[in-house]
Amino acid sequence: MTGKDHKYTNALAGEDSPYLKQHAHNPVDWVPWSGDLEESAEKEGKLLLVSIGYAACHWCHVMEHQCFEDEEVARVMNKYFIPVKVDREERPDIDHIYMDALQMMTGSGGWPLNVVALPDGRPFWGATFVKKDDWIKVLQQLATLYREDPEKIREYAEKLARGLKEINLVSRNTKEELLSQPDLEEIMARWKKGLDMEMGGNNRAPKFMMPVNLNFQLHYAHSKGDPKLMEYVHNTLTKMAYGGLYDQLGGGFSRYSVDVKWHVPHFEKMLYDNGQMISLYARAYAQKRDPLYREVVEETIAFVRRELMHPGGGFYASLDADSIDDNGKLTEGAFYTWKKEELKEQLGKEYDLFADYYNLNDYGYWEDERYVLIRNSNKASIAERWKISESELNNRIQQWKEQLLPLREQRPRPRLDDKLLTSWNALMLKGLLDAFRYLENSEYLDLARINIKFIEEKLLYPDYSLKHTYSKKGRTIPGYLEDYATLADALITFYELTFEEKWLSMARKLTDRAITHFADEESSLFFFTSDEEEVLIRRTLEVTDNVIPASNSIMAHNLFRLSRYFPYSDYEAIARTMLINVHPQFENYAPSHANWMQLLLFFSEPYFEIAVVGDDYEQRARELRKEYIPNCSLAGARDKSEIPLLSERHSPGKTLIYVCRDNSCQLPVISAAEALDQIT
Structure with missing residues (x-):
């Protein structure tokens, strides 16, 4: 569908972000964040209304549908504010500032994150999801307050800005010791x-x-x-x-x-x-x-x-x-959830075992006759209950997936x-x-x-x-x-x-x-x-x-x-x-x-540097790195290297493993097992 097919097209239509483009045909005159917002707001005598979200955010979609697609809401937003849409994943710097501000003002946070700010970007009001009638009411009140008593708003915004600067401080710790x-x-x-x-x-x-x-x-x-x-x-x-x-x-x-x-x-x-x-x-x-x-x-x-x-x-x-559900509505989880009837139809005689394995019962029920698949038993106990081998159970699980995944793919997909x-x-x-x-x-x-x-x-x-x-x-x-x-x-x-x-x-x-x-x-x-x-x-x-x-x-x-x-x-x-x-x-x-x-x-605690040098360095390193050793760094080379940990370690005709701490090394060994013994 082109812009000509839409009743409204705003400045977000040319953006890269899918989240911003989702709002490109709202009646709201959205603009993306830019360096000239302050000049525009001052010129028009308007406040900034900054709305932050992301493409996969459920409540962002709900607020868009209830508020931003509504012409009555749009008239209020466009008349009194410069509406700014921000993708928090594109601009986490803006999101950080306004989320801190929201938490200072309300004690909580989340998305959609909506703030009203002075033309220079300093916020003075914020909220997350707001219903249509409440949204219109609060925006009108804020616009009136700004018109009648702008100094009061500026004072609060300045106080909040000082607070934002203070909560960002990390002081030098005068105690220079590590925790005991x-x-x-x-x-x-x-x-x-x-x-x-x-x-x-x-x-x-x-x-x-x-x-x-x-x-x-x-x-x-x-x-x-x-x-x-x-x-x-x-x-x-x-x-x-x-x-x-x-x-x-x-x-x-x-x-x-x-x-x-x-x-x-x-x-x-x-x-x-x-x-x-x-x-x-x-x-x-x-x-x-x-x-x-x-x-x-x-x-x-x-x-x-x-x-x-x-x-x-x-x-x-x-x-x-x-994603779009059976009734043509955008619904959370529609792509991933199942009804018993469709599973019985698809799985036939396999249904009973499937239903036991994935709890198509009270434990796995969600809402509206739909189930979210969940396990609560390991495979061995399920296999024993059904008197089949674990290998047979694995084969049947694989068959279920091969049968149901293509069926699921036929549903309307979640937006990417x-x-x-x-x-x-x-x-x-x-x-x-x-x-x-x-x-x-x-x-x-x-x-x-x-x-x-x-x-x-x-x-x-x-x-x-x-x-x-x-x-x-x-x-x-x-x-x-x-x-x-x-x-x-x-x-x-x-x-x-x-x-x-x-x-x-x-x-x-x-x-x-x-x-x-x-x-x-x-x-x-x-x-x-x-x-x-x-x-x-x-x-x-x-x-x-x-x-x-x-x-x-x-x-x-x-x-x-x-x-x-x-x-x-x-x-x-x-x-x-x-x-x-x-x-x-x-x-x-x-x-x-x-x-x-x-x-x-x-x-x-002890932290180890392990250096592996010689013709078989890759094989020795492979034997070491597959182990769970969270407190070590690994280096390796066939012979020479510019890395200090590896310098002067090469011994012709041998593959040696050096286990070191703070670049002080134990005697070299030739096997991964010996090196692991030096670590443990």
Whole structure:
């Protein structure tokens, strides 16, 4: 359909973002965020109305339908405001500022995120989802207040702006010591009180997967020999893999579960979740060798490859939660849920076993006669109950999937957000590399090579600056700290798996550029935006780990890991200072600082550098890296290398393994088993 077929077409029609283009034919006179908004607003005597969301956001769609597609609402918005639409995934810098403002004003946050601001962008009112009548009423009240008492609004906006600058501060910690072991144990004891030992995750709904937390807990339980925490981690991983949160037929994870048993998700599938979950389950597989974890990794990669992969090798951002249902309505979960009748018709005599395995009963019921497939028994117990072998059960499960997936594909598909974001591609790249490392499937390394080629060609400049997103129209959004941090992280891992030194060199150059353009001398942390870009109110410091680890915590990890290869740099000192300055925050709330706490383990416990040198270096390294060793860095070469860890290690005719700490090495050994003994 062309613009001529629509009653309305606004300035969003020419944008790259699918989310912005979804609003291109609203009667609202939306404009994208730009540097000339202040001038336009001042000239027209209007306030800014900034509405932020993302393509896979269910409540964003609901508010669009109720408010932004409504002509009465549009008249009010257009008369009194300059309406600005922002894709939070394209412009996380704007989202950060206004989300902080909303939380200061209301105590909560979420999307759609709507704020009203002065022409210069300083906010003074905010809300998430608002119904039509309430929306009209509040906008009229705000417009009247601005007309009658603009000074009152300016005073409040200025007060709020000062508050936003203050909450962004991270002070230098005068205590320069790392947390002690008793302090860490006390923090963990408090954290454990909030865990759901029966169903996994936190002991409340909604439940987010939080791979960063589980990754740390897996490391901590392994390192400290904590069997209860290890049991909790594996129970959580199993329950998530059994749940409706995980697409039982097609693989891949939705964002979060609305209930405590991981049953009913918000059905949007995000690239950043799935990349991290691949990494998490691959590491857990290395630690326990549970075939369920391998299955999850394989199916999730298959989903991403099938539904989120760009022909050029990049990965798309997300799939929407909503799709067209049987009644022609846009409905959450319509693509993924099932009615008993259609399953009986398709499966015939297989239905009863299928219904038992996937709980087509009260346990698996959702709403409107629809079921979200969920497991609550392992395969062995199901096979025993039905008096069949586990092998036979596996064959039948595979047959169900082969039968039902093509049927599901005939339904109207969820909308695809085809943005190609550097940071999210880097998280997926890391997932592929971890899958290759622990599952030893070379196909995943091949996929990783295709992806890094796309990143190099489309998202990386010759001076090692980055784009945040790939634009088909040649528009560029400069890279944020998250782009540099996540890509450098993946590249260090790429080196550890291939020993191709160009990846380590690239990681170092990206990190050095971040130090030059993002570093904050006051806190020793890194700003989210470069010093080369415009500033809205203040430059943000992203410190708390969330569904994606904080860009600062990833940077601190990168600096620590790079210091293992380049010990004469300042990298380790910077990482240590960052960690110490964040200490006071994670002492009080550990779950929001899990990646920082893992870095603390690197500093406070033995951390090993393993160098493998000689003709058989690749085979020896392969034997080592498939093991779960979270506290080591790996380097390798056939003979000579520019990396200090490998220098003067070559002995002609031999393949030697050096296990080192702080570049002080034990006597070399010739087998992976001997090296592992030196570590443990």
